Amino acid sequence: MSEDVILKSKENAARRALEFVKEGMIIGVGSGSTVRLFIELLSKEFDGVDLTFVAASYDSELNLIKQGFRLLPLYEVEKIDIAIDGADEVDPKGNLIKGGGAALTREKIIDYFAEKYCIIVDSTKLVSRLFQKHPIPLEVLPESWTFVKNFLETNLRGDAKLREAVRKNGPVITDNGNFILDFHVNPNVEKPPELLEEYLNSIPGVIENGIFARRKPFKIIVGYPNRVEVLDM
Ligand code: 5RP
Secondary structure: OHHHHHHHHHHHHHHHHHHHHHOOOOEEEOOHHHHHHHHHHHHOOOOOOOEEEEEEOOHHHHHHOOOOOOOOOOOHHHOOOOEEOOOOOOOOOOEEEOOOOOOOHHHHHHHOOOOOOEEEHHHOOOOOOOOOOOOOEEEEEEEHHHHHHHHHHHHOOOEEEOOOOOOOOOEEEOOOOEEEEEOOOOOHHHOOOHHHHHHHOOOEEEEEOOEEEEOOOOEEEEEEOOOOEEOOO
16 A cells, blocks of 8 residues: 555544544543644644643644644543544454554553543554564663563563664663563464563563553544544444
C-alpha cells in the first residue's frame, strides 16, 4: 500500500472516532501519526467546544497546544471519559502491540484508566497473530538495560535490541527519561499475550511493555482508503 493510501486510511479511521467526542468530556489521547490526524480533525470539527485533554507524549501535548485545546497533566484529572489511541499491531481478539513511538507507558496508563478506549488504525495494522511483524517494545530503566536484555534472551530465547535514536547519537530516550528495548519474540517460546504482558512487567527494571491485552479497547476503528470498519470488542 502506498504512503498516500495509508494516510487516507488513517484519516478515515481518525474521522470516525470523532463521533465518540461529546462536549464537556475529558479525553485521553495516545501518540503517533493517526492520533495526530485525530487532533487536527478535532480542531476543525470541535472549535470552541468545551473539551479537556490529557496526552501520552510531548508530541501529542504540543499538537494539542498548537490547536488551542485545554491540556491538563494526568495527575490533575480524576477520570478520563474516553481515550483515543493508535496501535502497531491488532489481532482478531483485540490484543495490541503499541510503542512504535516509544510512548507506551503513558499510553497504557491513559488507555487502561480511561472509562473506555478506542483504537484507530489503518488496515495494515491488522494481523492474524501478534509478534510476527513487530517486536514488543519495553520501556526500561537505563541502568537496567543489559540485565533485562540478558534475562529476556535467556528465559524467553528471543532477541532484545536497544532502540537507537535517529538524528541523535545513542539510544532513544523516552519522554520519561528511559531506554527502549525492542524484543523479538521467539515463536517456540510464545505465551498468550495476557500472560506475556504480565510476565514482562514482573522483570526488575522493566517499567512497562507494549502488549495491550489485559484490557481491551471497546472499539477498534479500521480505516481503508474509502471506508471504515468498526470492530466491537
Ligand atoms: C506510539 C504508539 C502508536 O500508537 C503506534 O506506534 C501507531 O502509530 P501510527 O499511528 O503513527 O501508525 O503506540 O507509542
